[in-house]
Amino acid sequence: MQQLTPKERMQIKRHHMIEQAPDVRNKNFKEVNLGYTAQMAQEEALRCLQCKNPTCIEGCPVNIQIKDFVIKIAEGNFSEAVRIIKMDNALPAICGRVCPQEEQCEQVCVVAKRGEPVAIGNLERFVADFERNSGQIQIPALAAPTGKKIAVVGSGPAGLSCANDLAQWGHQVTVFEALHELGGVLVYGIPEFRLPKEIVRQEIDGLKKMGVEFIPDTVIGRTITVDELFEEEGFDAVFLGVGAGLPWFLGIPGENLVGVYSANEFLTRVNLMKAYDFPNYDSPILDCKDKNIGVFGGGNTAMDAVRTAKRLGARHASIIYRRSEKELPARAEEVKHAKEEGVEFNILTNPLEFIGDEKQRLTKVKLMKMELGEPDASGRRRPVPIEGSEFLLDLDIAVIAIGNGSNPLIAQTTPEIEISKRGTIVVDSETMKTSKKGVFAGGDIVTGGATVILAMGAGRKAARAIHDYITTSQW
Numbered sequence: 249m250q251q252l253t254p255k256e257r258m259q260i261k262r263h264h265m266i267e268q269a270p271d272v273r274n275k276n277f278k279e280v281n282l283g284y285t286a287q288m289a290q291e292e293a294l295r296c297l298q299c300k301n302p303t304c305i306e307g308c309p310v311n312i313q314i315k316d317f318v319i320k321i322a323e324g325n326f327s328e329a330v331r332i333i334k335m336d337n338a339l340p341a342i343c344g345r346v347c348p349q350e351e352q353c354e355q356v357c358v359v360a361k362r363g364e365p366v367a368i369g370n371l372e373r374f375v376a377d378f379e380r381n382s383g384q385i386q387i388p389a390l391a392a393p394t395g396k397k398i399a400v401v402g403s404g405p406a407g408l409s410c411a412n413d414l415a416q417w418g419h420q421v422t423v424f425e426a427l428h429e430l431g432g433v434l435v436y437g438i439p440e441f442r443l444p445k446e447i448v449r450q451e452i453d454g455l456k457k458m459g460v461e462f463i464p465d466t467v468i469g470r471t472i473t474v475d476e477l478f479e480e481e482g483f484d485a486v487f488l489g490v491g492a493g494l495p496w497f498l499g500i501p502g503e504n505l506v507g508v509y510s511a512n513e514f515l516t517r518v519n520l521m522k523a524y525d526f527p528n529y530d531s532p533i534l535d536c537k538d539k540n541i542g543v544f545g546g547g548n549t550a551m552d553a554v555r556t557a558k559r560l561g562a563r564h565a566s567i568i569y570r571r572s573e574k575e576l577p578a579r580a581e582e583v584k585h586a587k588e589e590g591v592e593f594n595i596l597t598n599p600l601e602f603i604g605d606e607k608q609r610l611t612k613v614k615l616m617k618m619e620l621g622e623p624d625a626s627g628r629r630r631p632v633p634i635e636g637s638e639f640l641l642d643l644d645i646a647v648i649a650i651g652n653g654s655n656p657l658i659a660q661t662t663p664e665i666e667i668s669k670r671g672t673i674v675v676d677s678e679t680m681k682t683s684k685k686g687v688f689a690g691g692d693i694v695t696g697g698a699t700v701i702l703a704m705g706a707g708r709k710a711a712r713a714i715h716d717y718i719t720t721s722q723w
Contacts, residue, residue, distance in 0.1 A: 309705030338412035344373025404432025406489035406691025409707030502602025507610030545649035
């Protein structure tokens, strides 16, 4: 490894990811970001100052030993870099692609004080891809079997992270998934061009090699209740990581028209029914070709939906958002990619009514222009209607992407579990314990819609508490 002074390291420019050209990628579902070469990764790793007290670790919700894995990349020891990451993160290929590192580890990188931060997320992705492409997937060392059984409900990021840690400690883990495809929001909610399904499958295969059992097509709360998991199936503890899959709507006239979708339904049809691989799969998704498609919202899910619509052949694919561009909650990279791909942005615009034809099919949306007033409870400036600014926009398909609530099924069948006014499960923030003995919860079912890495952090925290509970029997 090159021996460089801190000043020399600071002079190395950040390597930005190689990407498909915008006018090519907006017509296919292949990955937009193409990754680093080995040379790029090593040069980027040399930018790390190897701080004595690395603040980047504190910015990571699962506390990956960032300094240690980055120096191994600089040395060219990519296998050891993967091993270090996997001590704390079971899903590095996923996190390297979809986590908002710019708001977490990279935001507190010391290098960022004088320039661009070290590209920690890109480096994590590089070594995870190196491992996968080498065909030599590393399985963490497993403790001796304890004989204890844990049920993990939901195969999304919280559940997978929890299962990973518990399996390493020697416990028998069974993951229950309601859908036919494993991965939760990682497979039904994130498009192929951001996170290929095969990568999720291979990460899950790693957990299977550790002895984790996966049972799909099983709705806990309906197929089996939480009580039955204890009383009939013999589990010692249960972790609920079922996410927030109940879509919110706008509450305006016309939302029942044909052509109005929730983002959940739209993306699930495309992802799980393989509309992205048309014509090999003739998926039951409303034909988007040459249609006017509007996506209502400004988060990452909205960007996923509108960029998907563009790839499905929309004539006009637009974001309709009631605040200004500055307030968009989506990652800056997602907004940048959407613009490059030809997505239109109607900002400071609020929907009032969906309008249909005599067959109850969506044809237009009535909109009103907004201006920003004083900040509201969220800290963002509140949008205020501009009187007399109403106008109509032709629209064939509307996708509502303003967030999700919690599915009430588990709460309905397990009334001992305390639920908040928002419908989320109430837990102890340190242990993730619910109000029902032996039941823990984490991820979006507790916080509401959040990021993959925050859900993983909650899964790891719950795993530690579960381990303590089943080995001490103290609640």
